[in-house]
Amino acid sequence: MARIYADNVVFLMRPGEAARRRVERAPDRRASSPDETAAARRFAAATVDAHAQPGYSHTVAPRPATGSGSRQHTGVPARRAPLLQVLVLAAACVLPVAVGTWRAVVRQASLQHYATATGGQRVLSLPDGTALLDTDTAASVSADARPLVTLERGRAQFASTSAVPRFAVHAGDGVVSAAGGRFQVSRWAGLVHVVALAGRVSVSLPASSEQLTLRPGEQVDYGYGRLGGVRPADLAAARGWPRGELVFHHRSLAELVAAMNRYSDTRLVIGDAALRNLPVSGVFDAGDPLALVNALRRSRLLQAVRAAPDEIVLQSAAR
Numbered sequence: 001m002a003r004i005y006a007d008n009v010v011f012l013m014r015p016g017e018a019a020r021r022r023v024e025r026a027p028d029r030r031a032s033s034p035d036e037t038a039a040a041r042r043f044a045a046a047t048v049d050a051h052a053q054p055g056y057s058h059t060v061a062p063r064p065a066t067g068s069g070s071r072q073h074t075g076v077p078a079r080r081a082p083l084l085q086v087l088v089l090a091a092a093c094v095l096p097v098a099v100g101t102w103r104a105v106v107r108q109a110s111l112q113h114y115a116t117a118t119g120g121q122r123v124l125s126l127p128d129g130t131a132l133l134d135t136d137t138a139a140s141v142s143a144d145a146r147p148l149v150t151l152e153r154g155r156a157q158f159a160s161t162s163a164v165p166r167f168a169v170h171a172g173d174g175v176v177s178a179a180g181g182r183f184q185v186s187r188w189a190g191l192v193h194v195v196a197l198a199g200r201v202s203v204s205l206p207a208s209s210e211q212l213t214l215r216p217g218e219q220v221d222y223g224y225g226r227l228g229g230v231r232p233a234d235l236a237a238a239r240g241w242p243r244g245e246l247v248f249h250h251r252s253l254a255e256l257v258a259a260m261n262r263y264s265d266t267r268l269v270i271g272d273a274a275l276r277n278l279p280v281s282g283v284f285d286a287g288d289p290l291a292l293v294n295a296l297r298r299s300r301l302l303q304a305v306r307a308a309p310d311e312i313v314l315q316s317a318a319r
Helices: 017-025 034-051 082-112 235-243 255-259 287-300
Strands: 112-115 122-126 129-133 140-142 148-160 169-170 174-178 182-187 193-196 202-206 210-214 218-223 244-250 267-270 279-287 301-306 311-316
Touching: 122 140, 122 235, 129 218, 148 174, 169 182, 174 182, 174 193, 174 287, 193 202, 193 210, 193 235, 202 218, 235 244, 244 255, 255 267, 267 287, 279 287, 287 301, 287 311
Parallel strands: 148 169, 267 311
Antiparallel strands: 112 140, 122 129, 129 148, 140 148, 148 182, 169 174, 174 202, 182 193, 193 218, 202 210, 244 279, 301 311
16 A cells, blocks of 8 residues: 655645644654653644744745855946937948048049050040140049049140139149130149249149249249249240240250150160250251151260161261
8 A cells, every 4th residue: 555645735724824733744763752752742833833824825935045156236237328329320420421432433434534655645624614635645524613623644735715713633732723814834744844834824733822923935843842942944845836836045965755645666775874954956847757867866975776667776976
């Protein structure tokens, strides 16, 4: 016959009753005297009376936290920025860059690029004016109401027929403009050369806030963030190249050779360093290096040797 113990059955008891029964059922593992047994019973009864309350209840004692995983944090919780503020801050940082990039892309797409080949020239129409691009010259023109002409390399002559500047020329780190005037801008490497032919020509360097005005017959050079001094221009040479002429007056042979090489596929080379500073004067046809070589031969100061089909070497004449 199976016996069912009370420990295997869940009863709904009054508070303290289970404790009293466990005390009553607890086996005596040692020989207890009547006095000890009576004392244990009195302690159990006192415990029951102290916790007993009318009615029934079922309470679960809180389990003590064990380990670091169940530790309760009593500090101030970390504050998190609202999502809207994060998005606004990100937009404030990204939007100027995006707008600047978009404007640069739109402006680049609206630019019209022009270039001339070796020995060629080209005329561009501008608002109330024109631009003549010399040989081996590259420039771009914006499509604004007041266009900006950027001279990337080479040389160009600009003419304005308006009483107010309707276009400006950007070359290097400077800006050139004129009202009802004519001027030339040359850009060689890091230097820019400006010649005023008619009217008043304004030359400014925005980075350094330097500015000056040229009168007809004056010229100025600038580069590397500095504006040079105003000096008289070589008007004969400035008026010669638009007509296809190279006008030299007591200038070095090295300068003449460099100018001629820009107009022709036949390259002139100075083979003797002593000839580089040889002074030369005359009017020469641009793009005709053979005419120049024949003129130099007649001076009996040098001789020409064709080193290749497209190269002529100038050497000192034999004594």
